[in-house]
Amino acid sequence: MTRVAAPSAPSPSGRPRGSRGNALMFGIIGLVVILFVILGPGTAWDTFFITPLINALVFLDILVFGQFGLAIILFTLLLRLATIPFTIRQLESTRAMQAAQPQMQEVQKKYKDPKRRQEEMMKLYKEVGFNPLGCAMPLVIQMGVFIALYRALRFVVGGSPESLVGLSQHLYNIPMLQNAIPLDQHFLWLTLGKPDVTYILPLIVGVSTYIQQKMSMTPNANPQMQQQQQMMAWMMPMMLFFLTLNLPSGVGVYWVTSNVFQLFAGYYVYGRRALSWRQLLLPNPAPAANPGPSAKKREQPKITQTKQAEESAPATAPDGAVPPAARVRPTHGKRRGKRKNRR
Amino acid sequence: MAPETGAQCADTKDNDGDGAVNEGCPKAGQKSEEGAQCRNDTNDDQSNGAPDDNLVNDGCPATIVRWIFPPDTDEGKKLTIEGIYRPPIRVGDVVYFGAYDGNVYALDAAAGTPLWRFETDDAIVSSLASKDGTLFATSTDGRLYAIDTASGSERGRFETSSSIWASPVVIGNVVYVAAMDGKLYKVDAGTLAEIKEFSFKTDAGLLMDPTLANSDTLLVGGIDHKLYALDPNTGKQLWRQPFEGGNWFWARPLVKGDTAYAADLDGNVYAINLKDGSARWNSPFQTRDSVRAAPLLAGDTLVVVDRSGNAYGLKPADGTRQWGPTLLGKTVLSDPFLLQAPSASPSPAASESPAASPAATAGAGVEVLIVAQGGDLCRLDPADGTPIGALLCAEVPL
Numbered sequence: 083m084t085r086v087a088a089p090s091a092p093s094p095s096g097r098p099r100g101s102r103g104n105a106l107m108f109g110i111i112g113l114v115v116i117l118f119v120i121l122g123p124g125t126a127w128d129t130f131f132i133t134p135l136i137n138a139l140v141f142l143d144i145l146v147f148g149q150f151g152l153a154i155i156l157f158t159l160l161l162r163l164a165t166i167p168f169t170i171r172q173l174e175s176t177r178a179m180q181a182a183q184p185q186m187q188e189v190q191k192k193y194k195d196p197k198r199r200q201e202e203m204m205k206l207y208k209e210v211g212f213n214p215l216g217c218a219m220p221l222v223i224q225m226g227v228f229i230a231l232y233r234a235l236r237f238v239v240g241g242s243p244e245s246l247v248g249l250s251q252h253l254y255n256i257p258m259l260q261n262a263i264p265l266d267q268h269f270l271w272l273t274l275g276k277p278d279v280t281y282i283l284p285l286i287v288g289v290s291t292y293i294q295q296k297m298s299m300t301p302n303a304n305p306q307m308q309q310q311q312q313m314m315a316w317m318m319p320m321m322l323f324f325l326t327l328n329l330p331s332g333v334g335v336y337w338v339t340s341n342v343f344q345l346f347a348g349y350y351v352y353g354r355r356a357l358s359w360r361q362l363l364l365p366n367p368a369p370a371a372n373p374g375p376s377a378k379k380r381e382q383p384k385i386t387q388t389k390q391a392e393e394s395a396p397a398t399a400p401d402g403a404v405p406p407a408a409r410v411r412p413t414h415g416k417r418r419g420k421r422k423n424r425r
Numbered sequence: 426m427a428p429e430t431g432a433q434c435a436d437t438k439d440n441d442g443d444g445a446v447n448e449g450c451p452k453a454g455q456k457s458e459e460g461a462q463c464r465n466d467t468n469d470d471q472s473n474g475a476p477d478d479n480l481v482n483d484g485c486p487a488t489i490v491r492w493i494f495p496p497d498t499d500e501g502k503k504l505t506i507e508g509i510y511r512p513p514i515r516v517g518d519v520v521y522f523g524a525y526d527g528n529v530y531a532l533d534a535a536a537g538t539p540l541w542r543f544e545t546d547d548a549i550v551s552s553l554a555s556k557d558g559t560l561f562a563t564s565t566d567g568r569l570y571a572i573d574t575a576s577g578s579e580r581g582r583f584e585t586s587s588s589i590w591a592s593p594v595v596i597g598n599v600v601y602v603a604a605m606d607g608k609l610y611k612v613d614a615g616t617l618a619e620i621k622e623f624s625f626k627t628d629a630g631l632l633m634d635p636t637l638a639n640s641d642t643l644l645v646g647g648i649d650h651k652l653y654a655l656d657p658n659t660g661k662q663l664w665r666q667p668f669e670g671g672n673w674f675w676a677r678p679l680v681k682g683d684t685a686y687a688a689d690l691d692g693n694v695y696a697i698n699l700k701d702g703s704a705r706w707n708s709p710f711q712t713r714d715s716v717r718a719a720p721l722l723a724g725d726t727l728v729v730v731d732r733s734g735n736a737y738g739l740k741p742a743d744g745t746r747q748w749g750p751t752l753l754g755k756t757v758l759s760d761p762f763l764l765q766a767p768s769a770s771p772s773p774a775a776s777e778s779p780a781a782s783p784a785a786t787a788g789a790g791v792e793v794l795i796v797a798q799g800g801d802l803c804r805l806d807p808a809d810g811t812p813i814g815a816l817l818c819a820e821v822p823l
Contacts, residue, residue: 241565242525243510243550243758244798246590246632247715247732250648250673250690260629260648264588264605 107168131226133252135234140259148262150239151269154231154332158339162347165223169344172221173351175212176298182210224340228333235332239267239275267332274332281327283334288323290341295319297348492537494530506530511552511592512760516574521560523549529562529570531577541577545570552592552634554600556614561600563589569602569610571617581617585610592634596657603645605630609660625660627651632673638680638699644687646674652687654702664702670695671709677719677760679727681741686727688716694729696744706744712737713750719760721793723807728793730757734803736795738810748810753818755797763807764794 118126142153162169185206193199206212237248246264253259267274271282278284295315326334439446495501506524513522519540520532529543547566554561559580560572565588571580587606594601595614602610607630611623629649636644638654642663646652651667652674672691679686684705688694692712696705714731721728726747727739734753739746792813795803803818805811 241548242508243590243717244756247675247690247717247758250675250715255650257628257649261607263630263648 127230128252131230132233132237133254135227135230136238136249136252137254137256137259139234139238140253140262140265143265144258144262148266149269150265150267150274150332151272151335154274154335155339158336159343161223161227162340162343166347168223169347170351173298173348177351178210178212182206182212185210228337231336232329232333235275235330239265239330239332241267241273241275245275269335272331272335274335275330277328278326278331278334283331283338284323284326287326287334287337287341288319290338290345291322292316292319294341294344294348297345297352491535494532494537494539496537507548510550510759512762514553514555516555516560519574521553521555521574523551523553523562523564525550527564527566529553529560529572529577531574543570543572543577543579547588550590554593554595556595559614561593561595561614563591563593563602565589567604569593569600569612569617571614583610583612583617583619587630590630590632594635594637596637601635601643601657603631603633603635603647605632605647607631607647609635609643609645609655611660623658623660625653625655625662627653632675634677636678636680636685638678638685639683642699644678644680644685646670646678646687648673650674650689652678652685652697652702654699666702668695668697668702668704672715676716679720679722681722684741686720686722686741688712688720688729690715690717692716692731694720694727694739694744696741708744710737710739710744710746717758718795721761721763721807723763723791723793726807728761728805728807730761730795732756732758734797736761736793736803736805736810738807751805751810751812751817753795753797753803755799755801755803755818757795757797757803759796761793761795764792764804 117130120126121129139150139153139157142156143150146152146156186203189199189202189206193202237245237252240246240248241264249263253263267276271280272278292315295318322337326337437446495504495506504526506526506528508525509522510525511523513520515521515534518534520534521529522532523529525548527545527547527549529545529549531540531542532538533540543562545562545564545566545568547564549562549564551563555574558574560574562570562572564570567585567588569583569585569589571582572578573580583602585602585604585606585608587604589602589604591603598614599620600612600614600617602612604610607627609623609625609631611620612618613620625645627647627649629647631645631647633644633646633652637657638644641657643655643657644652645655650670650672652670653667654663655661656663668687670687670689670691671693672689674687674689676688678688678697680699683699685697685699686694687697692714693709694712694716695709697703698705710729712729712731713735714733716729716731718730722741725741727741728736729739730736730753734755734757735750736753737746737749737751791807793805793807795805795818797803797818799820801818801820804813805817806813
């Protein structure tokens with residue numbers, strides 16, 4: 083029996099989880115667009131992003147006894163927890179992509195016509211549960227918060243008269259929040275409203291981003307694509323390193339916390355293997371074109387088939403395409419370990 | 426009588442309305458001074474092959490840059506003062522100011538050469554006060570410093586439990602310090618010991634410079650949207666309830682008679698009865714942006730400038746608009762001041778302490794000088810808000 087792991091198990095209602103997630107995602111994007119059109123970009127951005135963010139940060143600062151650095155960490159963790167369905171979906175999508183590499187290679191070999199190849203690829207994506215949009219959403223949220231946080235920090239811990247005047251325009255008229263001003267911008271060795279001139283935080287941001295990138299990287303059969311991926315694995319951390327050198331260090335604290343959270347999420351989804359030194363330091367190996375049985379056993383995820391699929395279609399379609407009902411199931415690191423122990 | 430300058434010399438009109446046409450302009454074949462020639466000197470710099478007109482700084486703007494600090498030298502380039510948010514004070518021949526780099530600087534008023542520098546632990550965003558050879562400076566490090574005006578050495582310090590954004594105010598032998606812990610401290614100017622008989626505290630931070638009104642009322646305000654009137658001896662509130670604005674009170678109020686003109690960071694300008702804290706106008710005057718700069722009274726005109734650089738002239742009696750907004754097109758956070766041409770000093774710099782509210786009578790040759798962010802100087806006629814000179818705002822000629 084051929085088994086393909088699938089990330090999108092059907093929901094109790096019978097609708098695939100992916101489509102519900104897509105609907106939610108498009109709903110959120112649509113709402114944001116409508117608000118921006120009705121109110122104007124500046125007002126909408128300020129009213130629905132910057133102002134609530136500033137007040138939330140001040141409130142969290144009160145909760146953590148005036149340690150604004152801790153408030154940023156707490157805020158990041160809460161935000162990442164709130165968006166964990168998107169994160170898990172992204173990781174599972176990436177995993178499904180990794181699992182489907184041999185099939186993708188098959189498709190690439192089989193179809194020379196680019197249009198047909200593209201169609202088959204899209205079919206394959208759908209079958210294995212890979213959703214390019216699902217992968218982008220956590221990144222979009224993360225980048226949106228990154229920009230909003232940068233703007234918010236300028237007001238909250240800017241420390242200059244300009245920033246204090248700006249803060250007065252965003253802080254709600256709630257005595258508890260007003261009494262917390264000014265916030266202490268010192269945290270560890272950092273002045274949260276100013277860039278870290280010691281290079282320590284930018285380095286941590288760069289390294290953690292690199293690890294996180296490597297962890298979620300999809301092995302690609304196409305050498306050119308793989309080269310691009312390798313370049314991105316370096317480019318993104320480098321870019322963030324230089325950005326953090328010039329941005330308020332509070333933004334760097336957010337980014338590091340977010341990366342650490344992502345590492346834990348990755349550990350949960352991929353297991354320990356994803357965090358091995360080999361995986362992090364060496365270039366990602368291209369998947370073998372026709373992996374032998376032993377390689378299949380080692381590298382390929384388990385492939386499952388629903389009963390219905392088994393009845394209606396062969397494990398491999400005559401043209402070599404993956405059967406429609408084949409799904410990728412995530413093999414969570416911790417769970418797998420437990421199963422091993424039981425054995 | 427101010428001479429005509431620049432483009433005003435290109436026509437045959439009486440541009441400044443003083444009855445004389447092109448007075449002070451170079452004669453045919455002569456060339457007026459410009460740019461760096463307008464710097465501090467007593468030479469007739471324009472030779473350039475043209476006949477000597479024996480006029481010093483002819484054609485230069487009324488405000489002539491005598492010196493610039495930090496100077497454009499190797500030593501000067503090492504200084505990063507970052508910003509000066511409040512007006513300097515002048516005592517005798519020395520100018521003192523606090524800068525965002527956390528230092529208090531003393532400069533020779535004539536030449537601009539540094540005399541000494543005193544370092545605090547954090548940024549200074551307030552003005553200084555002086556009394557009997559002692560300079561008082563507050564810093565966002567939460568301390569009030571007493572500094573010897575002659576040597577720049579520390580005479581003492583008083584520590585609060587939060588940062589200080591408001592300027593210290595010396596009244597008699599005491600210094601009032603409004604801190605962000607919501608407390609107004611009364612400190613002995615000689616010993617810097619806190620006077621415990623005085624007590625006033627709110628829950629939110631105090632931002633506004635304490636302002637003495639009619640010698641028996643001290644006004645303070647801050648983040649809780651409230652303006653308080655206190656007894657300067659005990660700290661007891663004088664009004665039944667504080668005056669409530671629409672946002673934080675940061676701009677120093679202007680006191681004239683028994684009325685205080687105050688502006689908040691929502692851009693509302695209020696006239697408040699000092700006796701009971703009631704509003705004198707039917708409704709506050711609304712500017713377009715936050716007001717951080719202190720209101721200014723020039724004759725019968727109340728001049729208010731908001732953060733976006735919109736200047737307004739109001740009638741003090743009812744708060745109706747007399748003129749404006751005159752758009753400066755620059756960010757303005759610092760207090761405007763009156764300049765009496767040609768010999769008068771700017772009013773805040775002439776005062777040893779910012780406690781006294783600047784109210785002056787406008788007359789001929791009086792102009793409102795506004796320092797915008799980035800160093801631009803804007804000059805307005807307080808009577809009608811029209812620009813003085815060819816340009817409303819101009820960069821300081823370097």
